[in-house]
Amino acid sequence: MTLLAVDGIARSFGATVAVDGVSFGVAAGERVAMIGPNGAGKTTCFNLINGQIAPDRGRVAIDGRDTTGRSPRALQRLGVGRTFQISQVFASLTVRENVQAALVAGQGRALSPWPPLRRREAAAADRLLDQVGLAGEAERGAAALAYGDAKRLELAMVLGQGPRLLLMDEPTAGMGIDERHALMELVSGVVRGRGVGLLFTEHDMDVVFGHADRIVVLHRGRVIAAGTPAAVRADPAVREVYLGAEAPPCA
Amino acid sequence: MDSALATLRLMAAEPSFALAQALTGLASASSLFLVAAGLSIVFGVTRVVNFAHGSFFMVGAYLAVTAIGWLGGGAAGFWGGVVVAVLGVGLLGVLVEVAILRRLYAAPELFQLLATFGVVLVIQDGALFLWGPEDLLGPRAPGLRGAVEIFGQRIPTYDLFLIAVGPVVLVLLWLAFRRTRWGVLVRAATADREMTAALGVDERRLFTGVFALGALLAGLGGALQVPRETANLHMDLNVIAEAFVVVVVGGMGSVVGAYLAALVIGVVHAFGILLFPKLTLVLVFLIMAVVLVIRPAGLLGERGAASRQGAPEAPLRPASARLRWTAAALFAALLALPAVAGGYVLVLAVDVAILALFAASLHLLLGPGGMISFGHAAYFGIGAYGAGLAWKWLAAPMVLGLAVAPLAAGIAGAAFGWLCARASGVYLAMLTLAYAQIAWSVAAQWLAVTGGDNGVLGLWPAPWAASPAAYYYLSLVLCGGGILALRLLVHAPFGQFLRAGRDAPRRAEALGVAVGAQQWLAFIVAGAFAGLAGGLFAYAKGSVFPTYLAIPRSVDGLVMVLLGGVQSLSGPVVGALAYVGLADELARGVALWRLVLGAAIIVLAVAFRRGLAGAVGDAAARP
Numbered sequence: 001m002t003l004l005a006v007d008g009i010a011r012s013f014g015a016t017v018a019v020d021g022v023s024f025g026v027a028a029g030e031r032v033a034m035i036g037p038n039g040a041g042k043t044t045c046f047n048l049i050n051g052q053i054a055p056d057r058g059r060v061a062i063d064g065r066d067t068t069g070r071s072p073r074a075l076q077r078l079g080v081g082r083t084f085q086i087s088q089v090f091a092s093l094t095v096r097e098n099v100q101a102a103l104v105a106g107q108g109r110a111l112s113p114w115p116p117l118r119r120r121e122a123a124a125a126d127r128l129l130d131q132v133g134l135a136g137e138a139e140r141g142a143a144a145l146a147y148g149d150a151k152r153l154e155l156a157m158v159l160g161q162g163p164r165l166l167l168m169d170e171p172t173a174g175m176g177i178d179e180r181h182a183l184m185e186l187v188s189g190v191v192r193g194r195g196v197g198l199l200f201t202e203h204d205m206d207v208v209f210g211h212a213d214r215i216v217v218l219h220r221g222r223v224i225a226a227g228t229p230a231a232v233r234a235d236p237a238v239r240e241v242y243l244g245a246e247a248p249p250c251a
Numbered sequence: 252m253d254s255a256l257a258t259l260r261l262m263a264a265e266p267s268f269a270l271a272q273a274l275t276g277l278a279s280a281s282s283l284f285l286v287a288a289g290l291s292i293v294f295g296v297t298r299v300v301n302f303a304h305g306s307f308f309m310v311g312a313y314l315a316v317t318a319i320g321w322l323g324g325g326a327a328g329f330w331g332g333v334v335v336a337v338l339g340v341g342l343l344g345v346l347v348e349v350a351i352l353r354r355l356y357a358a359p360e361l362f363q364l365l366a367t368f369g370v371v372l373v374i375q376d377g378a379l380f381l382w383g384p385e386d387l388l389g390p391r392a393p394g395l396r397g398a399v400e401i402f403g404q405r406i407p408t409y410d411l412f413l414i415a416v417g418p419v420v421l422v423l424l425w426l427a428f429r430r431t432r433w434g435v436l437v438r439a440a441t442a443d444r445e446m447t448a449a450l451g452v453d454e455r456r457l458f459t460g461v462f463a464l465g466a467l468l469a470g471l472g473g474a475l476q477v478p479r480e481t482a483n484l485h486m487d488l489n490v491i492a493e494a495f496v497v498v499v500v501g502g503m504g505s506v507v508g509a510y511l512a513a514l515v516i517g518v519v520h521a522f523g524i525l526l527f528p529k530l531t532l533v534l535v536f537l538i539m540a541v542v543l544v545i546r547p548a549g550l551l552g553e554r555g556a557a558s559r560q561g562a563p564e565a566p567l568r569p570a571s572a573r574l575r576w577t578a579a580a581l582f583a584a585l586l587a588l589p590a591v592a593g594g595y596v597l598v599l600a601v602d603v604a605i606l607a608l609f610a611a612s613l614h615l616l617l618g619p620g621g622m623i624s625f626g627h628a629a630y631f632g633i634g635a636y637g638a639g640l641a642w643k644w645l646a647a648p649m650v651l652g653l654a655v656a657p658l659a660a661g662i663a664g665a666a667f668g669w670l671c672a673r674a675s676g677v678y679l680a681m682l683t684l685a686y687a688q689i690a691w692s693v694a695a696q697w698l699a700v701t702g703g704d705n706g707v708l709g710l711w712p713a714p715w716a717a718s719p720a721a722y723y724y725l726s727l728v729l730c731g732g733g734i735l736a737l738r739l740l741v742h743a744p745f746g747q748f749l750r751a752g753r754d755a756p757r758r759a760e761a762l763g764v765a766v767g768a769q770q771w772l773a774f775i776v777a778g779a780f781a782g783l784a785g786g787l788f789a790y791a792k793g794s795v796f797p798t799y800l801a802i803p804r805s806v807d808g809l810v811m812v813l814l815g816g817v818q819s820l821s822g823p824v825v826g827a828l829a830y831v832g833l834a835d836e837l838a839r840g841v842a843l844w845r846l847v848l849g850a851a852i853i854v855l856a857v858a859f860r861r862g863l864a865g866a867v868g869d870a871a872a873r874p
Contacts, residue, residue, distance in 0.1 A: 073764075089758065090751040092750050097566065097747065101751055101762070110748045112743060116739075154758075
């Protein structure tokens with residue numbers, strides 16, 4: 001059964017049509033990458049799905065339930081976890097407290113007046129930090145983390161909430177090459193192990209073709225190709241967009 | 252209400268009467284516009300909300316009276332005096348910009364607001380020193396003394412002149428901004444300060460020039476007001492509160508918006524005085540609240556710039572053994588205080604305890620919440636009035652009064668916070684200030700219930716708490732307990748998510764946290780604890796006055812929090828101690844105490860942004 005179903009969503013900003021009738025799906029346990037040249041509508045499409053903005057028309061459904069235009073908070077309750085293009089962590093909490101906060105928020109106890117946050121779910125938080133390779137940083141302030149580490153912390157926070165659908169906007173942007181593949185290996189393990197659906201955007205084609213089960217290619221707000229990495233690699237429409245019509249077919 | 256209806260009937264029967272009233276409103280709108288336009292231009296370019304802008308207006312009026320006196324009567328003397336006053340205020344503006352504001356452009360808004368409020372205090376005492384406490388009556392404008400008859404109503408010629416001044420200045424400003432190179436630079440800096448600086452424009456000179464222009468306009472507004480009202484020491488805060496409203500309603504940084512808003516406010520004010528003489532301020536601030544809820548950036552404003560938070564806070568650490576022992580020792584010493592100290596010291600200690608709780612409640616919003624509350628005295632005062640009115644009208648005993656105080660203030664926090672949680676940065680600061688002014692004007696003007704400026708008198712603690720020592724213990728327990736509860740809350744998920752929502756609101760929402768609700772709840776909790784402090788204060792002093800809710804009381808709270816350090820949980824306690832000590836010494840020993848206090852605030856905001864507790868922490872952290 002399709003976990004995420006995107007059906008004909010569209011959105012304009014003034015006279016500019018950013019997304020023009022995009023449809024695709026993500027199944028449980030599947031990794032789908034959304035790619036396209038700059039200005040193809042990836043970010044808008046992503047924000048339409050994660051609830052940051054509402055579509056002009058079309059429909060987004062999770063598990064068959066219509067979630068079109070729902071707020072990020074409502075989507076979280078339905079099991080959507082997301083990471084940001086520029087990682088967003090709580091700078092004035094320690095690394096461990098960041099994960100503890102995610103765990104406590106997942107239980108719906110963000111307003112709880114007692115006991116202190118640092119005494120809640122510490123063991124579970126440490127396990128998650130270990131999983132993303134941040135065990136040694138638990139006591140540090142999150143503001144002091146290196147860029148790649150902040151991205152991994154964000155992933156630990158999201159995984160801690162046990163999402164069924166992961167939305168990752170450029171998960172490896174700003175990371176070193178080795179780091180990129182390690183992070184995607186980690187995510188792939190979670191996707192396979194827990195049957196989570198993953199939708200991500202990415203500029204690094206090595207990451208896309210190495211870690212996606214399926215690829216959706218956007219161009220000028222429309223889907224021009226979708227399929228396995230091999231199929232997309234061979235698709236003439238994709239070759240034309242990325243390489244130009246005159247390019248030789250061997251590149 | 253009956254008189255309001257009668258007035259309405261009179262206006263319906265005699266439309267020319269309504270016209271005359273509208274013209275009066277338009278005339279006051281002009282001087283309001285002059286002040287607000289300067290405030291708005293300065294904010295647009297420098298992103299500083301200049302609290303002292305009303306002080307420039309006041310100095311303009313005083314200088315005009317003096318200069319006209321020197322230059323003698325006649326047209327030349329009058330207009331020459333106005334020019335001297337305007338130039339003098341411009342010079343004062345340059346002085347303030349170069350000496351103080353220049354050091355604050357990169358600082359969080361809170362420090363800019365505070366530093367400029369320090370300037371307000373300094374100028375207030377400066378004016379008192381130079382011109383004395385009496386209101387000064389200025390001359391009328393030569394050639395404009397008469398009145399013109401319009402539809403049977405006599406309209407002062409000077410009012411018509413003022414009505415013309417507004418559009419003339421608006422057009423001149425428009426020409427200056429569109430047709431001169433300097434104006435183009437100012438507009439460029441308003442749109443994108445960083446880019447303009449990157450293109451090699453000398454920011455310092457531009458900012459100084461803009462600030463001088465703003466001061467000139469305020470000075471002109473004040474000088475032109477001389478024939479209409481006496482120059483007095485209350486002009487500064489009166490006009491700044493209304494100018495804030497005008498700028499916020501019109502949209503920060505928009506001169507045309509400021510003109511439109513000044514017209515609306517001026518006319519509403521003129522009719523409001525006829526219809527609801529007791530509630531004009533409420534009416535004006537209600538307009539502002541409605542506009543902000545519908546259009547958060549004002550009538551013609553762009554979306555507000557992101558607020559600057561300064562460096563990220565360090566993570567909270569559990570109380571160290573040393574801190575626990577220090578606190579325990581301090582508490583033991585405080586318990587023993589009545590055995591060794593006299594009544595006066597105990598009274599002072601009660602003040603410190605109450606103000607520490609007040610400051611701690613404000614700290615919850617300022618620090619963990621990252622929300623500038625510039626009207627926190629509202630909750631303190633509402634708590635005090637809650638206790639006072641429960642006693643006055645229901646003969647409630649003290650225990651009940653002390654329960655009503657946090658309840659009333661918590662409800663006020665719920666009402667204000669619901670609207671305030673929609674705004675951020677300087678808009679939030681102005682909204683909270685506006686609400687505090689509403690509460691203040693209700694307390695001051697609703698004579699039948701609150702007793703107006705006479706206040707509620709004769710409030711007395713229950714017999715068991717009447718002795719200084721007993722009341723001291725009561726305050727110690729309630730305030731100490733309140734401060735401890737606030738500390739626990741900050742470490743609990745509630746407070747940590749407040750900090751988290753401040754650090755990365757989108758992250759928090761994506762994790763399922765309702766950031767707005769969290770902030771709203773923080774307003775309620777902070778309001779309730781401030782209200783408890785207010786209730787205790789009411790019984791400690793035996794009376795409740797409107798000054799409990801006034802701007803200076805809110806600033807007291809801010810200064811205490813900043814003295815202690817925004818990023819420190821023990822800061823408010825340290826701050827209250829230092830502040831009460833300082834204020835007590837000053838009030839007893841120094842004639843111009845506002846000047847000293849203002850200077851201290853300026854130094855604090857410019858040089859010691861992390862406060863005393865922060866400075867001590869730094870010293871302790873050094874090897």
